[in-house]
Amino acid sequence: MKRNWILLVGLVVLFSMFSSAWALDAQKLRIATLQMGSSWYVYGGVMGDVLRKELPAGSVIDVLPYAGGVGNMNLVSKGDSELGLGFPVTGKWAFEGQMAYDKKMPNLRGLAGGFDEYYVGIVATKKSKIASLEDVAKKKMGINLPTVTKGGMAEFATRQILEAVGASYKSIESYGGKVTHTSFGVITKMLVDGQADVFMQVVTVGHPAMTEIAITADVVFLGLSDEVVKKLSAYGWVPAILPANTFKSQTMPVKTIGTTTSLIASDKLPNEVAYAVTKALCENRENLGRGHAGLKAFNSQTAWKPENLGLPIHPGAEKYFKEKGWLK
DSSP states (O other): OHHHHHHHHHHHHHHHHHHHHHOOOOOEEEEEEOSTTSHHHHHHHHHHHHHHHHSOTTOEEEEEEEEHHHHHHHHHHHTSOSEEEEOHHHHHHHHHTOTTOSSOOTTEEEEEEOOSOEEEEEEEEGGGTOOOHHHHHHTTOOOEEEESSTTSHHHHHHHHHHHHTTOOHHHHHHTTOEEEEOOHHHHHHHHHTTSOOEEEEEEOTTOHHHHHHHHHSOEEEOOOOHHHHHHHGGGTOEEEEEOTTSSTTOOSOEEEEEEOOEEEEETTSOHHHHHHHHHHHHTTHHHHHHHOGGGGGOOGGGTTSHHHHSSOBOHHHHHHHHHHTSOO
16 A cells, blocks of 8 residues: 555656646747848737737747847847747858858757748849849849848848859959949849849848838749759758749749748757747647748648758757657
8 A cells, every 4th residue: 555655646746847847937038030021020929919919928029129030040149049040051151061051050949830932033124134144144244233231131142142153243243234232122223224234132922111012113023943042952952933923014924943931940849849839830820820821831740840840950949749649
């Protein structure tokens, strides 16, 4: 009888220890996004609503209106935000300490990805008579190339694509062309007025700036060859097809590169918190899609895949995906 009591007490203690290991108190979490009015800021708000509902009562979720696909890696790595929206491509750069980052950030982890679809849209004015970007290098064309602020995601994409086709910024300038870093408003005016020849931007379906350019400027959308796409995969980009009629006068599908939005954390985020956050988002797909149309593309069953994270998966998130049987 005594032995049975000892066994029972032992089981109760073990159960208590196991339960407490994954018991969750109210949480205070920050989500780094992008400026107010951006899709990412709205994403953060939608995710915040889900987490407030699913995490323990009293949990506080703050949506930070900064610092974008490049900057959020720094914020999360330094501990200035527990969570952040990112791109798998910038996650890869940050983890390896390349491109936008001068040091490795080995403490970054991925929770879930594949929330939406991003494409690199490439336009050329009809006046320029550019049929492909490879022509710029082959014909040594001195093009006028406007791009966004140096160091932003789209500017990195522009630089990488041009180098892949053999026409770096320096090469373009040596051909008599010019590279200008400026705002969307100025870029649109340059394209409409014939002061620019080519422009590239990381876009979603319905992207405001690219939509305006397609409507107001006389442009064509350019694709990338398989060879160029393969070269760019080294940076973490994946092959993508911009669907036909995404933008005005773009009547055919366009072969390009793309990425997706991911949710990142650091290895300091407790496993039980990472598990709860991942579970909450993956089991509220419909609520995410209702909050923003861009999030309708999210597929919980593939959210763990390396191409959707760009970073090692957080053990807490890994536990959830394995429990569901999606990650073997």
